Amino acid sequence: MSELYLAVDAGNTKTWAGLTTAGGELVGLARGGVGDIYAPAGADAAKDVVVRLVEEALRAADATASDVRHAAFRLAGVDWPEDEQFWIAALAPLLGGTTFTVKNDGFALIRCGRLDGQGISVVLGTGAALAGRGPLKEWALSWWIQHPLGGAGLVTEALRAVYVAELGLGEPTRLAEVLPPLFGASTPEAMLEATTRRGTPVTHSALAAHAPSVLALADSDPVVADLVATQAARIVDYIVSLAGTCGLPGAGERVSVVLGGGLVREPSAPLFTRLRELTDDHALDIDLCHNKEPALLGALLDALAEGGADPTEAVRSRLVQALTGTVADGDARGELAGARVATAPTRDGAGA
CATH class of the missing domain: 3.30.420.40 (ATPase, nucleotide binding domain)
Structure with a gap:
């Protein structure tokens, strides 16, 4: 499998994880619940959501962490250095040697x-x-x-x-x-x-x-x-x-x-x-x-840019086309533009 780039956009109501190729082909997508460590459910619940969605997105793409060249996590609640360190400790074992960045979700757009x-x-x-x-x-x-x-x-x-x-x-x-x-x-x-x-x-x-x-x-x-x-x-x-x-x-x-x-x-x-x-x-x-595009688009573009794959307008357009009607509308069921999509359970165990 060609090198992949992983992105996660976590917010106060829902979280998305996506996988793209350098050319902008969306190959994996997963949606779940709240990924904000400051939310009432707490940091461990947010970690469980994000980790599960990464696993679901990889599974949907028939990929493993070793196929990922770089990952960009844009997460609500990354407000202080200790928040970033919390996520680094939580994600490093999951991603192995894959490089990744953790930033506040405000950067995604x-x-x-x-x-x-x-x-x-x-x-x-x-x-x-x-x-x-x-x-x-x-x-x-x-x-x-x-x-x-x-x-x-x-x-x-x-x-x-x-x-x-x-x-x-x-x-x-x-x-x-x-x-x-x-x-x-x-x-x-x-x-x-x-x-x-x-x-x-x-x-x-x-x-x-x-x-x-x-x-x-x-x-x-x-x-x-x-x-x-x-x-x-x-x-x-x-x-x-x-x-x-x-x-x-x-x-x-x-x-x-x-x-x-x-x-x-x-x-x-x-x-x-x-x-x-x-x-x-x-x-x-x-x-x-x-901007009407989902924040996940910006996170995916961040992953590409940080990972050394220069995102072009053509790549951006390809990702927009793949994400339109899925992330924007909150529907992570079925297949879209070749991407295999997984819906992870929310905190109450129901499908998102």
Whole structure:
């Protein structure tokens, strides 16, 4: 078998592993549950998910670790050096002598914008992941993000707006009617209790699930419009900070910013629209790119680039074609574009 390149994109809700040839032929794919070591299930559960998916992807491709030239792991929760060391210790026995890198999942989208891997990525899903790579430094913001961002952040701020309005300290909002039923409550007071009482089942993922209901009011409710505008402004501030730290842009270049994730799935998404307005008028020359491709694409391109196989536009296009309708839609069943696909069980033992 020709040399293969392995990539894993692990997030707060699901994890994907993929295997490609140097030419961009996707030969193995596997999907499973949460691969974030900071998730409630804990680090060992995340490790089990990632290790199992690597094994499943190799099995789907009729390959072994010795067939892999290089691997790129882009994992949510790789925030500090000890997190990276945790994964190195967990993965080294699995991969034998194969070289591999472990980085925060925020890096995965960067190469979806520029094949040379220079630029900034903004992933807005359950939470937010921002990372940059430039001539001076590569850096994932992780815990340096000091504002509630992403879907969970938006809903958290929406809840706060309801409670502040209920106290007479803020503007009235339709959120007071829309949100309580989503949490099994009939009033803002009952919703406050449901989301803060001891043993509440409300998690970040549960909060983020209600982000579409909040965004649906963006055009008709000034309070929601302000929440969207505020999050967009904060994201732009972080982009500017990352650009300065990483040494972007280079001489005569624009700052490539790749934006993706469930909160901005479509270019018409309210948050993306507001970000476009802010970046178009910003002093920093920002090339904002809406990315619909799965983050696994960027991780696969990272694996190729780091492993010495120069990823070209043709390789990128081949991988996009193979991944379209599978990773993007969350369907890892059947065969697609020649790739054998495995669906690993989630933590509760059910197929993902």
